[in-house]
Each structure stands twice: as structure tokens, then as C-alpha cells.
Amino acid sequence: MRSIAFIGAGSMAEAVMAGIVEQGVLEPKNIFVTNKSDEKRLLSLKQQYGISILTDKYLLHEVDLIVFATKPKDIQKAMADTAPFINEQAAILSVIAGVSIQTLENGLGNRPIARSMPNTSATIGKSATGVAMNVAVDDDMRRHILGLLGGIGLVKEVEEDDLHAVTALSGSGPAYVYYLAEALEAAAMTKGLSKDVARELIIQTIEGAAAMMRQTKTEPAELRKHVTSPNGTTEAGLKALEGRLFKEAIAECIDKAEARSRELGVLS
Missing domain, CATH: 3.40.50.720 (NAD(P)-binding Rossmann-like Domain)
Structure with a gap:
């Protein structure tokens, strides 16, 4: 070309x-x-x-x-x-x-x-x-x-029809990750960490978790269990996410984005 x-x-x-x-x-x-x-x-x-x-x-x-x-x-x-x-x-x-x-x-x-x-x-x-x-x-x-x-x-x-789901998942996906990073950073700062320290820790945490999934080929659920000790800090945090219907919120996020992709196709 x-x-x-x-x-x-x-x-x-x-x-x-x-x-x-x-x-x-x-x-x-x-x-x-x-x-x-x-x-x-x-x-x-x-x-x-x-x-x-x-x-x-x-x-x-x-x-x-x-x-x-x-x-x-x-x-x-x-x-x-x-x-x-x-x-x-x-x-x-x-x-x-x-x-x-x-x-x-x-x-x-x-x-x-x-x-x-x-x-x-x-x-x-x-x-x-x-x-x-x-x-x-x-x-x-x-x-x-x-x-x-x-x-x-x-x-x-x-x-081609799967591109609507691709759009919702990875096309828009960086924004979801940035939104998560925003939330983690804001929460960390309320606990006394500086913005710079919190951001560097968040970036490395996201990069490390992604690298673990890619390099180990282990299921995300299994990797999560490896981090989660019974009655430990991770379990306490995950229970808070479950209480806020975290998975349901993510499912709705993908659903709404995919629906909007289909709407844009009709409008064009």
C-alpha cells in the first residue's frame, strides 16, 4: 500500500x-x-x-x-x-x-x-x-x-453485526478504564495519598493486572480469587462493589453503548 x-x-x-x-x-x-x-x-x-x-x-x-x-x-x-x-x-x-x-x-x-x-x-x-x-x-x-x-x-x-459490541467494549473501553482510574485516584486522596503517588500506583496496578491476564492465560475470576484472602482487605473491598451491583452496572454500560452504536447506524 x-x-x-x-x-x-x-x-x-x-x-x-x-x-x-x-x-x-x-x-x-x-x-x-x-x-x-x-x-x-x-x-x-x-x-x-x-x-x-x-x-x-x-x-x-x-x-x-x-x-x-x-x-x-x-x-x-x-x-x-x-x-x-x-x-x-x-x-x-x-x-x-x-x-x-x-x-x-x-x-x-x-x-x-x-x-x-x-x-x-x-x-x-x-x-x-x-x-x-x-x-x-x-x-x-x-x-x-x-x-x-x-x-x-x-x-x-x-x-459486521458484532462491531456494535466491539464498539461498546473496546472502542469506548479506554474511557471506562480512565473513569475507574479517576474514581480510584479520588478515593485514594481522601485517605491521605498525594495525587502523584496515587496515580503512579494506579497505573502500575492496571498495567500489572492486564499483564497477568495476558501472560498467565488464567481466567480473570481465578486471578481475582488468588488476590482475595478470606476476611481480608480485598474481600472487604469486593463486597462493597457487589453491594453497589458493580457487575450489573458494567453490563448496563455495555448494553447502552451497543444500543447507541446501532442508533448511530440508523441515523447515518
Whole structure:
């Protein structure tokens, strides 16, 4: 793959773009970006990552892969504005929550299309990404797309309908972890720990727990039991979470996020 163009320059576009640059997936000069009207934003991205601003839509004809990264409500106009300039052989990659492959096919024609849901950890090459592809994606393009997304973290190919759950779980997931970190930090400070000390301990605790799951391959429930001594401090803390219906709250969180993903697809 020689070149990529991003249609949209928001936080998700930047995260993917940054990951591509940082991981050396593609040379920055071969990454193009455009948006509706925010020239200041485009200049900022150019200065930070060394990428190129797409100044003329006719240049899209030379691009191998077009990444749509607009807001869901803007996808119809974005497709109408760019479709006449896209090479018939070019593939499409969407990183837009909720927007179906069918919607993209309706707006861009019968061509290779992949719909993905990375998360903002793509910035540091640690995204957890789900992707689904239409039948027009051949083996060679599948390798390119999986290689591109694999360059910004973990990638799993799934059925398209499962992307709503992926969006709820890992697409939005970093925010849930940050929210947990906020709560732990605030609670620690009420017990006298400084913010800096609390934050470093929290970061290491989260990193350590994740590494234990990955390296030991042990079930999370079993790892939890290893930490939980009878009548000990951990058990006391877990009982407080159970009393607040922690698992039920998490289940509702995923359910609401998945439902919203489906709604966005209808709205687009």
C-alpha cells in the first residue's frame, strides 16, 4: 500500500494516523488528511506528524486506501463530496461508529470496503480493533488492511453485526478504564495519598493486572480469587462493589453503548 487519505481529522483519525506514523507502517508524506473546514486543525496535524494536507480532491484518484473518519451524521455529505474523485480500484476503511458497510456501498459503490472500530490507544500502538470486510475485499487487500490495523495494536476480524459490541467494549473501553482510574485516584486522596503517588500506583496496578491476564492465560475470576484472602482487605473491598451491583452496572454500560452504536447506524 503506497498511500492513505483520511476524510475527517478528529480524535479517532489522529489516533490512527499517529499510530501509523509512530509504528512506521507508512511514510508520513504518503498520508493525506482533509476535513470540512478547519484549516488550523489540519496544519496542527501536519506539523505534529509530518503528514500531507489534501488540498485538492482530485488527488484522491491516486490514493490506494481512503479512511473515512467523520462523525456519523456527516458521512453522507462526506461520501457525496468525495465519491466522484475516488479511483475505482481504491479501497475504503471506515473508523466511524455505527455506519454500516451497506451505507458505505450505497454512497461509494461496489468496491473493497472494511468497517473497523479502533480505539484512541492507537496513538501509542495499543489499540484493540475489530474489523469486518465486504466480499469485494480480496486476500491481498485483506492482508493490507489487517497489517495496517495491526500496526496500531491488536486487531480481530469479526462479523459486521458484532462491531456494535466491539464498539461498546473496546472502542469506548479506554474511557471506562480512565473513569475507574479517576474514581480510584479520588478515593485514594481522601485517605491521605498525594495525587502523584496515587496515580503512579494506579497505573502500575492496571498495567500489572492486564499483564497477568495476558501472560498467565488464567481466567480473570481465578486471578481475582488468588488476590482475595478470606476476611481480608480485598474481600472487604469486593463486597462493597457487589453491594453497589458493580457487575450489573458494567453490563448496563455495555448494553447502552451497543444500543447507541446501532442508533448511530440508523441515523447515518
